Amino acid sequence: MEQIEIIYPDDWHCHLRDGAYLATTVPMVAKQFKRAIVMPNLNPPVTTAELVRQYHQRIMEHVPTGNSFTPLMTLYLKDSTTPEIIKEAKQEGLLFGCKLYPAGVTTHSQAGVTQLEKLFPALETMATLQVPLLIHGEVNDPEVDIFDRERIFIEKHLTTLLKEFPTLKIVLEHITTQDAVQFIKESANNVAATITPQHLWLNRNALFSGGIQPHHYCLPVLKRKIHQQALIQAATSGNPKFFLGTDSAPHPQAQKESACGCAGIFSHHAAMEMYAHIFEQENALPLFEGFASKFGPDFYGLPYNKEKLILRKQNWDVPEKLVFGNDTLIPFLAAKTLNWQQIS
Ligand code: NCD
Numbered sequence: 001m002e003q004i005e006i007i008y009p010d011d012w013h014c015h016l017r018d019g020a021y022l023a024t025t026v027p028m029v030a031k032q033f034k035r036a037i038v039m040p041n042l043n044p045p046v047t048t049a050e051l052v053r054q055y056h057q058r059i060m061e062h063v064p065t066g067n068s069f070t071p072l073m074t075l076y077l078k079d080s081t082t083p084e085i086i087k088e089a090k091q092e093g094l095l096f097g098c099k100l101y102p103a104g105v106t107t108h109s110q111a112g113v114t115q116l117e118k119l120f121p122a123l124e125t126m127a128t129l130q131v132p133l134l135i136h137g138e139v140n141d142p143e144v145d146i147f148d149r150e151r152i153f154i155e156k157h158l159t160t161l162l163k164e165f166p167t168l169k170i171v172l173e174h175i176t177t178q179d180a181v182q183f184i185k186e187s188a189n190n191v192a193a194t195i196t197p198q199h200l201w202l203n204r205n206a207l208f209s210g211g212i213q214p215h216h217y218c219l220p221v222l223k224r225k226i227h228q229q230a231l232i233q234a235a236t237s238g239n240p241k242f243f244l245g246t247d248s249a250p251h252p253q254a255q256k257e258s259a260c261g262c263a264g265i266f267s268h269h270a271a272m273e274m275y276a277h278i279f280e281q282e283n284a285l286p287l288f289e290g291f292a293s294k295f296g297p298d299f300y301g302l303p304y305n306k307e308k309l310i311l312r313k314q315n316w317d318v319p320e321k322l323v324f325g326n327d328t329l330i331p332f333l334a335a336k337t338l339n340w341q342q343i344s
């Protein structure tokens with residue numbers, strides 16, 4: 001196949017950051033996707049209706065003229081998030097979902113939830129108002145091995161949430177293990193998962209190949225090859241419970257290449273190309289449109305996009321670096337050659 005034409009896709013999980021960084025992130029997400037769920041882990045986080053509204057406005061200021069990109073806004077859940085906060089944010093009209101970070105599991109999650117039970121009244125309200133719950137599914141216990149944190153979150157917490165809130169729509173984001181794949185497959189239809197390009201492309205060997213590779217570090221951390229294979233299988237299987245979420249998460253080069261490097265991989269420069277490569281490799285290109293453009297809207301009850309995205313089979317080199325405010329950004333697969341390219 002020389003060309004792929006699909007319904008324009010959406011990104012069901014990404015980070016656009018703030019301030020001068022929006023000048024890089026917003027035009028890039030708006031080129032590849034029509035809608036994107038924007039994570040609220042700013043510093044300080046987006047915890048109220050007013051902060052959601054202001055962040056939405058700052059993003060919209062960077063959407064290129066004539067581009068119909070829509071950011072889908074999220075609220076950052078804390079122990080202190082009340083039903084009233086959820087109601088107010090919902091009434092304001094911009095709230096798409098609420099994000100649960102167990103405190104300390106990832107970038108800017110220190111203000112996250114320390115005890116799930118504290119959140120139950122807010123979750124009850126979300127279920128009633130049909131506000132989806134988006135989960136970073138890892139336990140925050142430093143005693144738990146980092147490669148096991150997703151599996152243990154599922155066993156200890158996700159099962160409880162599903163039991164307590166059977167009507168709440170839940171997305172387990174950026175899954176990384178065969179345990180998560182299995183759990184999602186077996187769970188009811190109110191539960192789904194997103195999969196990133198990096199977790200399809202790499203396994204944990206890539207973190208240490210030839211030396212420590214900070215640009216391959218994200219959370220949840222890359223896992224063994226058997227998990228990578230389970231994710232590839234899930235993404236390319238046509239099962240509508242698995243759909244696209246890049247988790248594109250840019251950090252300045254200096255903060256990645258440091259004694260304590262930040263977690264997060266930027267992929268909005270070529271996410272669709274990377275996914276296409278995986279689908280082609282698996283002989284699954286006919287199922288690509290479902291994963292990228294249909295299963296997400298189906299799960300969230302939204303219409304498909306009307307426009308088409310076209311990728312052509314042609315080699316091109318990923319830039320070595322990008323401008324990122326006053327910093328530089330090293331994109332995922334920098335300086336590597338990709339074999340698909342978005343042409344419109
Ligand atoms: C994300 C970030 O940098 O905001 N980092 C990451 O490694 N994925 C946060 C997150 O989604 O965990």
Ligand code: ZN
Nearest residue numbers: 015039247249
């Ligand atoms: Zn993320």
